[in-house]
């Protein structure tokens with residue numbers, strides 16, 4: 424981002440210099456007008472903080488001006504005394520940028536801290552679906568190089584899917600699979616699907632299904648297949664329903680995989696019977 428910053432000065436006060444002075448140029452007495460400037464640091468012309476002040480003297484008779492550094496010692500003494508008697512105040516507006524930053528800080532940081540400290544208490548652990556956590560845990564285990572020892576289904580699935588599809592960069596796709604009793608979970612993590620139209624994305628899921636059919640797994644197990652994208656689940660196919668739009672698939676369809684046969688870990692649509 425282009426950031427424009429630097430220093431600027433503004434005229435703070437102009438007054439006739441009181442005291443016994445003589446202009447070295449025209450030798451007229453008590454002819455000086457003292458003008459004090461305040462320098463400040465700015466960002467995009469918004470004053471952030473004041474830096475220092477300088478005073479320039481001008482002889483009202485001959486118009487010769489003197490910078491603070493070149494004022495003769497005797498006149499400077501008069502000027503210092505004048506500054507002590509009538510000090511030039513730094514105006515508050517030279518702090519305006521800093522004040523804005525402080526206000527912004529207070530309005531963003533403090534609510535964030537309050538949120539963080541109250542979040543734990545507000546979130547009832549019973550409201551967190553444990554199956555969601557389990558699914559995220561498994562998505563995290565997807566690998567682009569599944570091995571025969573650790574994940575044999577993914578080991579065979581990856582080359583099978585790659586050979587049946589063209590136009591998708593298969594190297595970037597990660598795999599994970601696991602079996603629980605009669606259920607098979609197959610997860611794919613595809614982070615580079617942006618170039619593929621959402622309508623064509625389901626081909627990836629169908630390719631997985633075809634391979635599982637070839638392996639004889641599709642008939643043996645209830646298959647839960649999920650294709651996760653960079654930001655969200657893209658495709659889901661389960662015995663209970665599918666979500667094949669290629670965008671924002673219904674992740675909860677996969678949750679059933681984590682339900683045990685007898686007692687669901689957690690289920691939104693059924694209340695356990697109590698006697």
Ligand SMILES: [Zn+2]
Pocket residue numbers: 446447448449450451454482483484485486487
């Ligand atoms: Zn003069």
